Amino acid sequence: MANVEAVRVEGLSKSYPGRSVLRDVSFGVDVGEIFGLVGPNGAGKTTTVECVSGLRRPDGGSARVLGLDPRTQRDEVRRVLGVQLQQSALPDKLRVAEAIELYSACHRAPVEPGPLLTRLGLDAHLRTPYAKLSGGLRQRLSIALALIGAPRVVILDELTTGLDPQARRNTWSLVEEIRDAGVTVLLVTHFMEEAERLCDRVAVLDGGRIVALDTPQALIERVIRHQIVRFRPRTPLTPEMRADLAALPQVRELTEIDDRIVITGAPDVLTGVTAVLARAGVIAENLRVDSPDLDDAYLALTDTDTDSNSETGTDAATDTDVRRVGRR
Numbered sequence: 001m002a003n004v005e006a007v008r009v010e011g012l013s014k015s016y017p018g019r020s021v022l023r024d025v026s027f028g029v030d031v032g033e034i035f036g037l038v039g040p041n042g043a044g045k046t047t048t049v050e051c052v053s054g055l056r057r058p059d060g061g062s063a064r065v066l067g068l069d070p071r072t073q074r075d076e077v078r079r080v081l082g083v084q085l086q087q088s089a090l091p092d093k094l095r096v097a098e099a100i101e102l103y104s105a106c107h108r109a110p111v112e113p114g115p116l117l118t119r120l121g122l123d124a125h126l127r128t129p130y131a132k133l134s135g136g137l138r139q140r141l142s143i144a145l146a147l148i149g150a151p152r153v154v155i156l157d158e159l160t161t162g163l164d165p166q167a168r169r170n171t172w173s174l175v176e177e178i179r180d181a182g183v184t185v186l187l188v189t190h191f192m193e194e195a196e197r198l199c200d201r202v203a204v205l206d207g208g209r210i211v212a213l214d215t216p217q218a219l220i221e222r223v224i225r226h227q228i229v230r231f232r233p234r235t236p237l238t239p240e241m242r243a244d245l246a247a248l249p250q251v252r253e254l255t256e257i258d259d260r261i262v263i264t265g266a267p268d269v270l271t272g273v274t275a276v277l278a279r280a281g282v283i284a285e286n287l288r289v290d291s292p293d294l295d296d297a298y299l300a301l302t303d304t305d306t307d308s309n310s311e312t313g314t315d316a317a318t319d320t321d322v323r324r325v326g327r328r
């Protein structure tokens, strides 16, 4: 079992009548990481994790969980894999404590529920029926049910969809705690902020294919290699200062829009710009730096937006007094 991956998906394919949903999908999840699966609606994310958990049979290819085959080693996989799926609704009248008891009974070596319920903030709701739980508490319960069997790997599918921003952030902390407790996490998400914050690596699925797989930072750098710095100099720039800024190796373009300066350049352009301004004794007011994030990378990779590579935003397009001092 040395170096066995937590999850290995190899050449997975799946079709429904008239449509191909997964095409040759391959990726591996290392033990101990939080691995994200992101992509537009219908990209095939849920189908992929259902194949991993053995709930769906692929037409071709294979899935393994810690080296185990979910189709032929169902019981063994159930012992090591916890699953929280998108539409896991429980009977309305089932109380939290009853759900926990029911799921515990399905596992050979369930965890002690007390600490888990405390950690998830569910201990005050043990007698609440499922129908009366808020969205956040339902998500917490679904996490508890996925963890009750003491899994080594857990699949969390669209965990924070429908939660308010605070509940979403609380859930992120929980996911990190799960990872810190030694459980590998395969996370399906629509939220790039979530993937960027939580995931060690991210696979981008589009049209049933993996179009990119890397760390969030590498995906961002691969797709968009620029930073935009905007400021209003307290005193007008002299031609020499302007030339010094434009001559910085990181600067690709310097634009003046009335009394504002917009500089587009390499991801570290801010460092060079602030050094030149400091040397010249110029104070930059309303300094703003726009760096691309995983959202931008995702839009570029999945080809769902053509604006993500625009370099100076809308300012230049709407202003009449625009001077550009380009390097090339």
Ligand SMILES: Nc1ncnc2c1ncn2[C@@H]1O[C@H](COP(=O)(O)OP(=O)(O)OP(=O)(O)O)[C@@H](O)[C@H]1O
Pocket: 016, 017, 021, 039, 040, 041, 042, 043, 044, 045, 046, 047, 048
């Ligand atoms: N049982 C089924 N029969 C026919 N088509 C299906 C079936 N299950 C899923 N599909 C289709 O397969 C495609 C992939 O679905 P899947 O749920 O895996 O995508 P997803 O990336 O998880 O999407 P979402 O983000 O909307 O949940 C979708 O177009 C969906 O309509």
